[in-house]
Amino acid sequence: MEELKFVGHPAVRIDGKEKVTGAAVYTDDLEFGPDLLYAEIVEGPHAHAMIRAIDASEAMKVPGVICVVTGKDFPYNFGLYMKDRFIFAQDRVRFFGEQIAAVVARTPQAAKKAARLVQVNYSPLPKVVSPLEALREGADLIHPDLKHYEHVPWFFPKPDTNIAHHRKVRKGNVEQGFAEADYILEDTYEVPRYAHCAIEYHAAVAKYDHSGRLTVWASSQSPHTQRNLFAIALAPLGIRHNDVRVIAPHVGGGFGSKAGVTMEIIAAAIATKVKGHPVKVLWNREREFYNTYQRLGVVAKLKIGVKSDGRITALHHSLFWDAGAYVEYGANVVNAVGLSAIGPYRVDNASIDSYCIYTNLPPGGPYRGFGYSEFLFGLESHMERMAKHLGIDPVEMRRRNAIRAGDITAYGAKMNPNGLHQAIDAVAKEIKWHETPSPSGPDMAIGKGFSLFWKAPAMPPNTSSSCFLKFNEDASINLLVSGMDLGQGFLTVMAQIAAEILSVPISKIRTENPDTDRNPYEWQTVASHVTWGCGNAVKRAALDAREQIFSLAARTHDVPKDLLYLEDEVVKCKRRPGFALPLKDFVIHGIQMEDGTFKGGPIMGRGVFMPEYASTKADPETSQGGHPNVHYTVGAAAAIIEIDKQTGRVQVKKVVEAVDCGKAINPSLVKGQITGGILQGISTVLYEEMKFDHRGKMLNPNFTDYKIPTALDIPDEVIPLIIEVPEPDGPYGARGMGEHTMLPVAPMIANAIEDALGIRMKSMPITAEKICLAMTGLKKQQEK
Amino acid sequence: MKKISFTLNGELRQVDVAPNEILLEVLRYKIGVKSPKCGCDTGDCGACTVILNGKAVRSCLIFAIEINGQEIVTLEGLSKDGLTPLQKALLDRNAFQCGYCAPGMILSATCLMSGNPHPSEEEIKESIAGNLCRCTGYQPVIDAISEVTKKH
C-alpha cells in the first residue's frame, strides 16, 4: 500500500492558533456597527395555555424600543422533518418558556426592560408532562392539527393522538424466538432529558436589506439547512433561496443543539420587520436549557430471550419517547432508534416499537448520540444482567452475539464491515478484564463494567455533501466546503484529505467555516457523517483537480497521463526522472507553449457525494425493504470505578474505549473525541439531572445546579484505542466516530456499579444520592 | 456615565461607563476586546475570565466602574509577542476543540503558573476547575499545562 503522507497523521488543527490566541471569531464577536438592534424574548409562563391577548402598549413606551413582534406577525410553521413548529407561539403555548413575542430596541437594556412590560393574557389548559400520561385515553391533545402537518414520507403520525410518529420494526418470528429461549429477562429502563451545555450560547444576527436580501449570521451546525428552512418559512414574503445567505463563524460547541433551526429563525423573521437594520438575538444560559432542544427522555421496555449458551433468540424493545412540545427534529431520533434498537448484535427475531410522543415539555431534538445512548443504557444493562444470570462472563456473552459484517440488521440490510470483535478483545485486554482490582479503603467498593455500542448516521437517503477546490497562484488552496468545525476538527481533516491527493502541505490549505453564498451545499454537520460524506466530496474535488493538472501536463508536455504523479507540489513522471512541473508555475496562469500561447487556466476541482444506495422506502408495518442507514460505526468500552459506600460517590479510575473509525484520518483528533465523549457520558450518568416543577418549569437551568464536570471530576485514566476496519465507501476507509464515544458510558458505569455493590440501577442519572439511598434501602431490606 | 481609565494589556484606556454596566460587556461591546466570552453570566463557567491586578477573575461579576485605575490583561495581551510556551503546548496537543473556553482556561492556567511555576497535577486541576469545557474532557489541557510546568 502506498504510504500516506498526510492522512493518518496527528496533524495540528488548522484552527488551533486562532483558538489559543483568542483570535477565533464566534457569532457574538462580530461587529455590526451602531445601527445594530437588539431583540429580547417574552416567554410564556405556562406549560400549556391558550393566548387570549397580548398588550405591548407599555413596552412600546420605553425609550429606544422600535417594535414588538408576536406570533400574529409570522403565521408560518416550519420544521426539519415535520412542520409542527412556529416562529412565535400562535394561539397556543406548548411548553414553559416558549417564545410569545419579542421586543426590538436600540439597546439590550431597553429591550430587556420593555420585555418585562409586555402583558399577555392566558387561559391555562391541562398539561401533559410524561409520555405515558400523553398516551392515555382522553389525554389532552397538544397538537390538534397534527393530521395537517407536512412531514417526510417515512414518518407515521397518529392523528387525534399525541403520537407524532411510530417506527415499527418486525423481523423473523419473535414469538417462536421467545419460545426457544432458555431464559427471558424483561424490564423497564428510564432515561430522562438532558441538556447539551455547549459553552457558547445560541446567537443569531439577521439583516433584511432594502433590496430584499436576508443575511443571517448564526452559531450553527446547519447553515444550508437553515437557509432552506428560512426560505421555505418566509416564502410568503417573496423570499427565495438565493435571497437568503447564512454565514457561520466559529461555533462554541454544538452537540446537536445548533443543528436544524431553533432560535435562528426568530432573528431571520424579526429582520423582515425592521428592514435595513441588523438585529441580534442572543440566547442566555437559561434558554440554552429550556428553549433550544433537549435530549429526549425515554421509557424503554425491553425483553430479551437467550439460549443457555447466551445466544439471543428474540428481542422486543418498546420505547416511549418524551419528545416535548415540538418534534420536527426529535421525531427522527425516535425513528433512528426504532431502526437500530437491537444494538450491535445478531438478532434473528426482533420487534421494535419506537413511539414519538408529544408532551408539554421543551422540544426534544438531536443530541450527540441521537437516541443511541438512551436505548443502549437499557440494552447493555440487560446483556450484563443476562450474562450474570447464566453464569457467562459478560464479555464472552457479548462476543457470542456481537454482529459481524454480512449479518442482517433489524430492517433487513447487510451489516457493513466492522471491527466490533477486535474492539471487544482490545478493550478486555487493556482493562485487564479478568483481574480484580482491590479497593483503596474499607469504606470503598470497586467494580468493573463493560459495554458495546453502535450507531449509524441518521439522515435522509439523499443527504449530500459537496466541495469546491480552488488553487491560488502559489499553489496554495482554498477548500470550500460547508460542513462546520464544531471543535471535532472537521476542517483539519478535510485539509488532510486534499493534501494527500494533491501533495500540497496542510499549511497551504485554507478551509474555513462557510457562507452559503460562496460555499457549496452541505446538508448539516450532524450524524457524525461529515468526515465520511464531505470527506468523499473533498476527495473527489481533489481528484478532479488532479485530473485537470495531469491532463494539462500531458497535453502540453507530451507525456502519458497515467505515468504522472504528484510529489511535494510538483508534477512528476514515473518514467522520466528529470520531469518536474511545479504546481505554482501553472495552476493559475497555465503553461506556456513554444509558440508563446498559454494552455490551461485556473485549476478548480469539484466534488459531490450522495450515498446513492440509501433508501427509506420500506413497509411501514415491518420496516423491511429499504436501506435507511448507510453504515454503522461500532466499538466497545470498559471502566473500573470505585464507590464510597457511605456517600455513594463514584470515582472513575480507568476507562478504555475502542472505536472502529475505519481509518483515523487524524488520530490525535480521534483520541480527543474519545476523551471528551467519555466525560460527557460520565456526566450524564453520574451528575446531570434536569428538574421540573409541577408547572413544567425547569428548576435548574444554570450551571449552579445542572452540574457538568470540571477538571476535578475526570477519570483518573482514559485509554483511547483506535480500530481500523475500512469502510468500503469512506474516504481512505474512514467513517464517523464523534458522537459514538459517549454511547457506551452510561451502561458501562451502571454495570460497574452493580459489580461493586450488587445494586442494579435502572434509571438515569445514577447520582451519588441515588446510589446512597439505594444502598440504605437495600440495608433495610436485608435487616428484614 | 463616568469616565474611567485603566490599563488594558499594557495600554492606558479610557471609557465612559454607567454603574450598571458589567466589565465583560464593556470589554466586548465598548472596547472591542472579544477574547473574554460569556457562557453563563453567573460566574459558573469561567469563559469570561480576565486577569485583574494579577489575579484571574470573572469579568461577568464585576461592574466596569470598579476597575477604574486597575490593570487588566486578556488573552489578546498575552499573545502580543507570539505564543507563550503554554499556548504552544496547547496548540501542539490539539488540546482545544471548539475553543470557546480557551481564553479563560489559558488565563487561569497562566495565573497559576505565575505564582506557582511547578504545580502538582491536583493544583493544575484546581486552577482550571472554574473553567467549564464541554468538549475536551480536560485531560489534553491538563497535559499541556503539566508539560510546560515540568520543563526548565
Add this chain to the structure above:
Amino acid sequence: MAIPFEFGYEKPATIADALHLLDKWGRNARILAGGTDLANELKQGFRVPELLVDIKGLDALEKIKVLDDALHIGALVTFDMVRNSQLVRDHAYILYEAAGLVASSGVRNRATVVGNICSAVACMDSAAPLLVHDAVVHTASLEGEREVPVQDWFVDNRKTLVGEKEMVSHVSIPLPKIKHAGAYQKMMRYTGEDLAAANVGVLLMEDGACRVAFGSVGPIPRRSPEIELFFEKNGVNARHIDQAKDMIGGIISPITDVRATKEYRMHMTKVMFVRAMHAAVERLKKQKI
C-alpha cells in the same frame, strides 16, 4: 447580560465617608466589596438599589491581622487571601479549609468572607467555621460600632442583624488559648465547584471541649449545643462520636430542594460529622503548640 436598572455608584475614600453615604441612603444603598453575589442579584433584579457603595477604597479593611488576642478579618479580605494567610492557617485552620472549597479560584480571588456572611445564603461556607470559633461580627454606622456574636448574626436565609445604615467592618476570631484542631466537611454533588447541600464544622479543644456547627440544613447555620454538651459530659472518642451522630436526626431538619433530598442531606450530615470529628481528633494529635 445587560442590567436593565439604573443606580448610582460611589467609592468613598474613608470609612467615615462610607458611613455618611449609608446614613443618607439607608436601605437604598448596597455595599459592594467582591460583588460576586451582588452582580448576580442585580442581573436577576431581586433587590434593586439606588446606590452602590464600593468599599474597595478602604484599605484598612483589607487586612488579616492579630489584635487583642483575636484574628481580625477585614471586610475586603477575599477567600484567596484567606487561603494564602499563615495567620488563618495557624489560628483558624477550618476557615482556611472551608475557603478552599468556595466556588472556584476565579471567584475566590474576588469574593470576601464578610460578603459571604452578609449575603447569608444558607449554603455559605464561612458560617460553620466562624460559628465554631465563636467569631464576632463588627459593624459600624454613624451611631457607633457594634459587636454581634456570629451565633446571633443570622436571622433567616439571606437575612442578618445588620442595620439599614450599617456596614460590617470585620469579623474577629478569638484566639483559642489552648491546643485545638478543626475540620470542615462540605456535601457537594461532585469534586468540582458546588454550593454546599449541607456542611459541618467541628472544633476540638485540648481540654475535651468540642464545638459543632451545621450549615445548609435549615434557613440559618447553627451550632449544636446538644452535641457539644454530650461531648462535654462524655468526652470525645470513637464510640461517643458514633453516639453523637445518632443525635443529629433530632437536631437538624433538612429540606428537599433542587440540590438534594432531605433524606440524603440527613444521611450525609451524619457521615460528614463523623468524618470531621475523626479528622479533628487526628489533627489535634499532631498539633504541636
